[in-house]
Amino acid sequence: MSQAVIGADAPPAPTGRKTAGRLGDSIFEWLCRGAGILVLLILGAIILTLFIGGLPAFQAFGFQFLWSTAWNPVEGRENYGAFISIFGTVVSSVLAIIFAVPVAFGIAFFLTELAPEWLKRPIGTAIELLAAVPSIIFGMWGLFVLVPFVQQHIQLSFGETLGELPLIGFLFASNSFTGTSLFAAALVLAIMILPFIAATMRDVFSQVPPVFKESAYGLGATRWEVVRNVVLPYTRISVVGGIMLGLGRALGETMAVTFVIGNANRLATSLFDPSTTIASVVAMEFPESLMGSLKQSSLLALGFLLFVISFLVLAASRYLLRSRLKA
């Protein structure tokens, strides 16, 4: 067996310990190969478990499950649909991206172009630290600090007035005044994904060849013109890839969102309406679902859908970032 394993590219074993070296090497090779395969097996097993677990729900509701807005766990009239939680997941994540990207861009540009040498390191470290804060901390901070702030200083100050606007007014008018809302969830998510997007942007901005920027400055371009016409076009695809990476994280975030989104299984029409996400529905309802019940099956089906959505987003980000990752 050891004969077969040692390939042509295996380094020659040192003389004197020949047998032990070969055996050790082949054990090592198989252990590493096993670790690699294990990851694939675990991933496959998770997808399979979610799909098989969710199968009764898919069979009971068919494709209707995807766009049904029902979520009724009452015995005897059980009816489940995924649309409200998919909608909440996607809208809160996309809003978070809208909030986070401009700030992340500012941080990245400041760090690569404007900051003095002595300031770059502390800010860079602070951003990495922000990425290391556990999500439950963001949830608690969101509930105790951010939610009252949103309620009193954003919704009651601006929301009411903006609600009077023609056509888009309904986006801001809400009859929910607790502050836990899509808006609060998007804000917390934005802060959570900010470090990921900022770090990616900083890395790709610093890869722009200095000669390009210096030429532009030499032609008399302002800083904005350099960013607009040199840095962004050069890094565009990597920047989008980094944003998708942040989006992937926002989609699956559970605890922080659960605390601040209001957990309402109703379709939100306004930014200040409570809503829910796939991850938070599963976290909230799973402990009380009976084995083999339609409810548990629907929750597993939701998990499967979240898996598919996250996979698509991450695959897109990998695809866009492929050139940078190769380098």
Add this chain to the structure above:
Amino acid sequence: MNRRSFLLASSAAAFAAPALPAFAQAASITGAGATFPRPVYERWGQAAREPLSVTLNYQSIGSGGGINQITNRTVDFGATDAPLTAAQLTERSLLQFPTVMGSVVLIVNIPGVADNALRLTPEVVADLFLGRITRWNDAKLVELNRDIRLPNLPVSPTYRADASGTTFVFTTYLARVSEAWKSGPGAATSVQWPVGNGARGNEGVSNTVRNTPGAIGYTENAYATVNRLITTQLRNKAGNFVRPEMPNFLAAAEVADWSAPGFAADLIDLAGANVWPIVSPTFILLPTNPAADKVAGSLNTMKFFDWCFKNGAEAARRLEYIPVPDAVHGRVRAAWAAQVKNPAGQPIWTA
């Protein structure tokens, strides 16, 4: 070679180590289920450790999880807030008995309204949670509370976002008193709430209510008392406005009919002059046919709860739980003796 055998030996030791405590603690019982009675079970577990030499390991994973685990027989007993039906008990070969009762109270945040001052009727509570009453100065509320100045504030209902026994009890009450609620959201551990915000756990609900002027929520009485939340009066079936206080909870326990199968006494909206209308027992699930290696755990579980029935009432009351009436204890012991049998078919409980 030496190094390798050392590695093997140490890894073998590492695998063996976690198993050791299990051998050291012969008399330990494991339970899993409802979060609501966790504080009292833990207090009882501490108190009973010395006299019984039984160690209780209770995992409050939720009633649904408790039912799943006891159905799979991975624990000695399960705990649930919502009782199983007689058919479900037979199907799973389980015996169900109550331990303590809890009550659900309404908490509000209305500027200028003191504790237990606001008077509510069942119809008004249902209308508040259905979104039919949207302002606190609604005519229906003003008529009930002539002596309070109610502000023109929007009503913000707050509910438990996590599926919970508390929600089951509260929605059962609403479905009982309101036809619209019964045919609308219905009663379950989580329902499709027509209005309002969901928060996680009792602490989430009370925090949201505290932060939001105009909010109304529901929580277990134990939680409301410990955290000094503003509760309300509620009109009971007899037509009296009652406060959420221990004598009124005990009144509900006295008039309850405990002869229902599985001791599933219904304490929701009972008749009686000073009965608080939202009271509910919490239950233990015990296998009636424990496997040979589980017989000791089954006996210890019964010993433990027997001790709790005899000595635990005061501890429960101090934690704001309502003890089950003494008359019920005897019936529970009789049920143990009659139903829980070892593989040889003999009763395990003989005391």
